Amino acid sequence: MKLASFRKKSPWILHYNAGGCNGCDIEILACLAPKYDIERFGMINTGNPKQSDILLVTGPVTKRSRERLVEIYDQMPEPKVVISCGACASTGGVFRGMYNCEGGIDQFIPVDVYVCGCGTRPEQIIDGVVQALGILEKKTKELEESVRLSKKPVQEGRQLNRRNIADEIKPLVS
Amino acid sequence: MNNLLIPVLLIILAPFIGGLVYGFERIVKARMQRRIGPPLLQPFYDFLKLADKRRMIVHSAHAFFGIMHFVSLWFAVGVLLMGGDLILVVFLHLLSSSLMILAGYSTRSIFSHLGANRTAMTLLAYEPVLILIAVSIYLVTGSFDVSSVYKMDQPLLYKLPLAFIALLLILPIKMKKSPFDVAEAHQEVVGGVELEFSGIFFEAVYTAKWLDYVFCYTLVYMFAGSNVLLGIGLMVFTFLYLNALDNSSARVNYRQMLRFSLGVACSLAFINLLIHSIF
Numbered sequence: 466m467k468l469a470s471f472r473k474k475s476p477w478i479l480h481y482n483a484g485g486c487n488g489c490d491i492e493i494l495a496c497l498a499p500k501y502d503i504e505r506f507g508m509i510n511t512g513n514p515k516q517s518d519i520l521l522v523t524g525p526v527t528k529r530s531r532e533r534l535v536e537i538y539d540q541m542p543e544p545k546v547v548i549s550c551g552a553c554a555s556t557g558g559v560f561r562g563m564y565n566c567e568g569g570i571d572q573f574i575p576v577d578v579y580v581c582g583c584g585t586r587p588e589q590i591i592d593g594v595v596q597a598l599g600i601l602e603k604k605t606k607e608l609e610e611s612v613r614l615s616k617k618p619v620q621e622g623r624q625l626n627r628r629n630i631a632d633e634i635k636p637l638v639s
Numbered sequence: 640m641n642n643l644l645i646p647v648l649l650i651i652l653a654p655f656i657g658g659l660v661y662g663f664e665r666i667v668k669a670r671m672q673r674r675i676g677p678p679l680l681q682p683f684y685d686f687l688k689l690a691d692k693r694r695m696i697v698h699s700a701h702a703f704f705g706i707m708h709f710v711s712l713w714f715a716v717g718v719l720l721m722g723g724d725l726i727l728v729v730f731l732h733l734l735s736s737s738l739m740i741l742a743g744y745s746t747r748s749i750f751s752h753l754g755a756n757r758t759a760m761t762l763l764a765y766e767p768v769l770i771l772i773a774v775s776i777y778l779v780t781g782s783f784d785v786s787s788v789y790k791m792d793q794p795l796l797y798k799l800p801l802a803f804i805a806l807l808l809i810l811p812i813k814m815k816k817s818p819f820d821v822a823e824a825h826q827e828v829v830g831g832v833e834l835e836f837s838g839i840f841f842e843a844v845y846t847a848k849w850l851d852y853v854f855c856y857t858l859v860y861m862f863a864g865s866n867v868l869l870g871i872g873l874m875v876f877t878f879l880y881l882n883a884l885d886n887s888s889a890r891v892n893y894r895q896m897l898r899f900s901l902g903v904a905c906s907l908a909f910i911n912l913l914i915h916s917i918f
C-alpha cells in the first residue's frame with residue numbers, strides 16, 4: 466500500500482480570492498453545501514495553506530494580491546496542485562487589460578487545471594478537482610523540489626563577480 | 640489480570656477509537672444537514688495523507704510542543720482509563736493544553752497568538768468545573784481515584800445530577816464545538832493554535848483531537864459507575880447532544896462563553912457540591 470494513493474482520498478482545499486467578483490467563490494461554497502456535498506469525497510475547506518493540498522484560486526490577480534498569492538503558494542507543503550477557477554483567474558476574463566489587474570494567475574504560479582466559465586458551475590469545479598486529484602497522485606516530491614538556478618559567484622582577483630551566475634536549466638526527469 | 644487487560648487495550652487503541660468516533664461524528668453531522676458525509680475511515684485517510692506531505696516546521700520547539708501535547712494527553716487518557724487519580728488526570732490534561740498554548744505563543748503568526756489567547760480563555764472556562772466535579776466525586780466516594788467510582792453500588796449520576804449537567808455544558812467548550820468554538824474558529828483565526836503545524840507535525844495535533852474524544856466520553860461514562868448499560872446510554876446521549884448543538888448554534892464570543900461557563904456551569908456544579916455536603 467503506497468501512501469500516495471491516500472492523497473486522492475483526502476484532498477484539503479485552500480481557497481483564495483485574488484480579486485474576482487465573488488461569483489466563483491459563491492459557486493465554490495455551493496459545492497460544500499448539501500446539494501453537491503464535496504465533503505463526501507473527504508474534501509475540507511481548510512483556509513490554512515500549511516495543511517492543504519489543493520489551491521483553488523479565483524479572480525484576476527490584482528496588483529495588491531499577487532504577492533499574497535505567491536506567498537500562499539510558497540507556504541503550501543508539497544505535493545500540491547493549483548486550480549484556476551473561472552475565466553478571470555485563467556485569462557483575466559472581464560478584467561483583462563484593466564490598469565489594476567494582471568491577467569491570469571498563471572503568470573505568477575504554475576497552474577495544473579484550468580476551469581472555465583464566468584461564474585463556473587459547481588459541477589465544473591468538481592470535475593476540475595477530480596482531474597486535479599489525478600495529477601496530485603502522480604506528483605512526486607522530487608518533481609516539486611525547488612531547484613537552485615544560480616551558481617556560486619566567482620572570485621576574480623579582488624572582486625566577487627556576480628555576473629553570469631545563472632545556472633542552465635536542466636530538464637526535469639520524472 | 641483480566642480487569643487490567645481491557646484498560647490497557649483501550650489505552651493502546653485510544654487514538655484509533657477516537658478516530659473512529661470522529662469519523663462517525665462527521666457522518667452524523669452531515670446527515671443532520673441532509674448531506675451524505677465522508678466515509679467512516681476518513682480521519683485515517685487524512686492521517687496517512689498528512690504523513691506523505693513535505694515536512695515544514697517553524698522552529699523545533701514548536702514542533703516539539705505539538706508532539707508533547709499529544710503525548711501528555713495520551714498519559715491523561717491512560718491515567719483516566721486505568722482508574723487513577725482524578726486530580727492527576729485534570730492536571731495532566733491542563734498540562735497538555737498549556738503545551739499547546741506555549742506552541743501558539745512561540746511562533747510569530749498573529750493568528751497563532753490569537754488562538755493561544757483564546758485557548759487560554761477556554762481553559763479558564765472549563766477547568767474550574769472539572770476540578771469542582773473531581774471534588775464532588777471525592778465527597779461522594781471518599782477518594783479521588785476513578786476506580787472508586789466504579790466500585791460504588793449506585794451510579795454517580797443519581798448522586799451528582801447537577802454536576803453531570805455542568806459537565807454537559809462544558810463539553811462543547813472542551814471539544815471546541817460550536818457555540819463555544821472561539822478557540823478554533825475556522826473562519827476567524829483559521830484554526831488558532833494549530834495553524835502553524837503542517838505535515839507530520841500537524842498529525843500529532845490532529846490525533847490529539849481524537850484522544851480528546853476518548854477523554855471526554857470516558858468522563859461521561861464515569862458518571863454511570865458500574866452500570867454499563869447506563870454508561871453506553873449516557874455516551875450516546877452526549878454524542879447526539881453535542882452534534883445537535885454543534886449544528887444548530889452560532890458562535891458566541893469569549894466573554895459570553897466565560898460568563899456562561901463560570902456563571903451557569905460552575906455554579907451548577909457548586910450547588911450540587913453544597914447540597915451533597917449539607918444533606
Ligand code: SF4
Nearest residue numbers: 485486488551553584
Ligand atoms: S470568472 Fe467571472 S464570476 Fe468568476 S470571479 Fe471572475 S468575473 Fe467573477
